[in-house]
Every structure is written in structure tokens, then in C-alpha cells.
Amino acid sequence: xxxLNEKIVYQPxxxxxxxxxxxxxxxRTKLLQLEIEGTKKGxxxxxxxxxDQLTPQLIxxxxxxxxxxxxxxxxxxYRTIRVEYSGKEAPLPHLVPTLIANLCADLPxxxxxxxxxxxxxxxxxxxxxxxxxxxxxxxxxxxxxxxRMLTTTILLQLGLPPIEIKADTKxxxxxxxxxxxxxxxxxxxxxxxxxxQALDESLG
Numbered sequence: 001x002x003x004l005n006e007k008i009v010y011q012p013x014x015x016x017x018x019x020x021x022x023x024x025x026x027x028r029t030k031l032l033q034l035e036i037e038g039t040k041k042g043x044x045x046x047x048x049x050x051x052d053q054l055t056p057q058l059i060x061x062x063x064x065x066x067x068x069x070x071x072x073x074x075x076x077x078y079r080t081i082r083v084e085y086s087g088k089e090a091p092l093p094h095l096v097p098t099l100i101a102n103l104c105a106d107l108p109x110x111x112x113x114x115x116x117x118x119x120x121x122x123x124x125x126x127x128x129x130x131x132x133x134x135x136x137x138x139x140x141x142x143x144x145x146x147x148r149m150l151t152t153t154i155l156l157q158l159g160l161p162p163i164e165i166k167a168d169t170k171x172x173x174x175x176x177x178x179x180x181x182x183x184x185x186x187x188x189x190x191x192x193x194x195x196x197q198a199l200d201e202s203l204g
Contacts, residue, residue: 021070032168034070035145042066042149043162051153054107056100063139063146071141079140086181090137099136103129107154116158123199126151127191131183144176151195163198 017028026034042062051058064076078096082089091099107129115121133147144167152162166172179190 019071022072023070031070035067035142036168038066038070038142039145039149041069042146043152046149046153046156047162052157054104054150054153056097056104059100059104059138059146059150062149063142066146066149067142074140075142078138081140083137083140085137086177088184090135096136096138100138103132103136111154111157119196119199122158122160123192123195124188126154126195127183127188129154130195131180131188131191134180135184144180160199161202163195163202165194165198 018025019028019031021031021034023034042065045062045065060076060078067075078093078100080093082093084090110125110128114125130147130151133150134143137143139146148165148167151165155162165176167176175190176194179194182188182190
């Protein structure tokens, strides 16, 4: 596989931007609705299939189902370009397959030793997984959305309901990003708080 030296630098979501899609060039404002529909497609697949273990192939499949109908050129495929987001450069693209394979191998080991009767430990696991996935940044885009979808698969494995960590409005996205920035520095408390709030809402 050939890796490109091209680098994508992501702009804040509030910035005006346009993307080439299967439906032509679209502004961010119009693209948002397609992204929400794509996320629903991914969640419907997760909800209707018994996914007893996350694998690299499954992660690729969910990303493809959710977003390839919008971005057929790259959705469902690991990125082959360098990306920079939030002022940081993600791991180099040739490292992505190994990093994702290691993450998928690490998760069941952590689940095996998880105290499932302790909500705090479950939340810690979910925060760890979400941050690691976004840090690897395996896809050209929608890594955060996919990380939150994959969190649902872990919750279902644990016999818990899916959760929705809101990140579409400006305020919600800023809260999510700040939580991720803190996790980059080793402080998972903000991300754990967001997950805890979402789980409380889901449990009613």
C-alpha cells in the first residue's frame, strides 16, 4: 500500500468548509444531516447484529456502512495520509493497522478482568477505549463519531443500554473536545463525566 505525504489539517467545526461527496461539493451545514443519517446507519447495524467482539474488520465494516454512501473514495478504509487535528499529528498512517489490531486485542483482556458490578470501572474502560481510538485516528474523518458508535457495542456486550454522547452542537462538541484534550494529558475525568452523564440518561 502506498502512503502519501499529503497532510490534512482539520479546521474547527464552526469554520466554513466544503467537502467533495458522492452528491457533489457540499458545505458543512448541508453535510451535517448526511453525517447524522450515516451515524444512524452504523448504529442500526450494531443494534441488529450480535457483535461479541470488536475486530479490525468489523470496525472497517461499520465505518463503510455509515459513511461510504457519502464518501465512497475513502470511507471504510484506513487512512493513507497524515492528519493533524487539535494541534497534534496523529500516528503515521503505516502504523494504523497494527495500532487498531492491538487495541482490539487489548479490549477483551480488559473486559475479562473488568469488575462489571462497578459502574465506575465500566466508565473508565469506555473512556480509555474512546480516547485510544480517537488518538489512533484510523480514518480520514469521523473517528469521533465511530468511537462513540463502538462504545455502544461494548455497552451491549456488558448488557447495558447504548448511550449518546452529544457532540453535534457547538457547545457539546467543545465539551467533548476539551474532554479529549484532557485525556491526551492523562486526565480522563472530563471524558468519564460525559460518559457517566450519558449512561445516567440512558438508564433513566
